[in-house]
Amino acid sequence: MKGLPGYFIGIILLLFLSLMGTSLVTGSIAAENARNFHASAVSQIENSNYNPDVISSLYREADRLGYELEPVEVREIIPNRKMCEVVVKYTYAVGILHSKSEIHEIRGYAR
Numbered sequence: 001m002k003g004l005p006g007y008f009i010g011i012i013l014l015l016f017l018s019l020m021g022t023s024l025v026t027g028s029i030a031a032e033n034a035r036n037f038h039a040s041a042v043s044q045i046e047n048s049n050y051n052p053d054v055i056s057s058l059y060r061e062a063d064r065l066g067y068e069l070e071p072v073e074v075r076e077i078i079p080n081r082k083m084c085e086v087v088v089k090y091t092y093a094v095g096i097l098h099s100k101s102e103i104h105e106i107r108g109y110a111r
Contacts, residue, residue: 034090
């Protein structure tokens with residue numbers, strides 16, 4: 001009988017730690033998925049030679065996945081050489097540790 005409250009406290013702590021670990025893993029997976037979308041967007045823009053139809057389809061895909069793709073502005077640096085900055089914003093939420101979610105962004109360039 002003496003050790004029974006100690007066991008319950010131990011079980012509650014293990015439960016809390018497992019929930020915290022799960023929320024951290026979930027946040028990391030969300031960040032990795034956003035990075036993968038960003039890399040795919042940059043690759044598609046470069047491979048399509050900055051085609052406006054491809055860029056507009058990326059906006060639709062970002063909305064579908066819950067990301068925010070900032071307006072992509074294609075600039076010509078020198079003749080026949082273009083580049084643009086691609087910025088993806090995503091929500092990073094760690095349930096137990098943070099009471100609110102944070103907006104993070106990934107920046108990169110398509111050249």
